[in-house]
Amino acid sequence: GAGVSQTPSNKVTEKGKYVELRCDPISGHTALYWYRQSLGQGPEFLIYFQGTGAADDSGLPNDRFFAVRPEGSVSTLKIQRTERGDSAVYLCASSFEGTSRTGELFFGEGSRLTVL
Amino acid sequence: GQQVMQIPQYQHVQEGEDFTTYCNSSTTLSNIQWYKQRPGGHPVFLIQLVKSGEVKKQKRLTFQFGEAKKNSSLHITATQTTDVGTYFCAGRANYGQNFVFGPGTRLSVLP
Numbered sequence: 001g002a003g004v005s006q007t008p009s010n011k012v013t014e015k016g017k018y019v020e021l022r023c024d025p026i027s028g029h030t031a032l033y034w035y036r037q038s039l040g041q042g043p044e045f046l047i048y049f050q051g052t053g054a055a056d057d058s059g060l061p062n063d064r065f066f067a068v069r070p071e072g073s074v075s076t077l078k079i080q081r082t083e084r085g086d087s088a089v090y091l092c093a094s095s096f097e098g099t100s101r102t103g104e105l106f107f108g109e110g111s112r113l114t115v116l
Numbered sequence: 117g118q119q120v121m122q123i124p125q126y127q128h129v130q131e132g133e134d135f136t137t138y139c140n141s142s143t144t145l146s147n148i149q150w151y152k153q154r155p156g157g158h159p160v161f162l163i164q165l166v167k168s169g170e171v172k173k174q175k176r177l178t179f180q181f182g183e184a185k186k187n188s189s190l191h192i193t194a195t196q197t198t199d200v201g202t203y204f205c206a207g208r209a210n211y212g213q214n215f216v217f218g219p220g221t222r223l224s225v226l227p
Binding site: 033035040041042043044045048055056058059091093104105106107108109110 | 217222
């Protein structure tokens, strides 16, 4: 596709359930970021991949959150035992980053997660 | 950890007035980016600043990066209703690290 694709666009789940959110980045983009955004707030960093490896996962709030990018393209954010406080829009962004070169972040439309 | 602050949190202006938002980082940045998010939308890239003291212009928008590479500003001349949205700065301390976003400045433009 032409842009970053995120699925599902909306997810409603019950407290305690497991959730997977998928991100399909722009083809050829080496870097992939996950952020989450609550209403009226700025994007909060979760995890950043460079290729297949997590270059920085310092933003994951606890061990219920996990993300993978096994082939250096599509990424999945996994949330176990969801809590009401996990409700937010989960944004994925990708960029091309060469040696010492940083590109702009292209964001997807986001996955809105509601935990009842 | 690295923190990025923005002021003001909200700004209401009359169409045609100027607008400025300020961004401050707790650490020196290697580069800073600015994004605009319309209501209900996702952040869209506006500009990237890399050099100390750098100034870039895009039509009515002027972006500055401070000499110490810890602060930045976005100035909009003669605002229009199409400028409505939230403006975020995002700073990166070093190459290979994540971008930390500020809380944003929400701009309302009254016609």
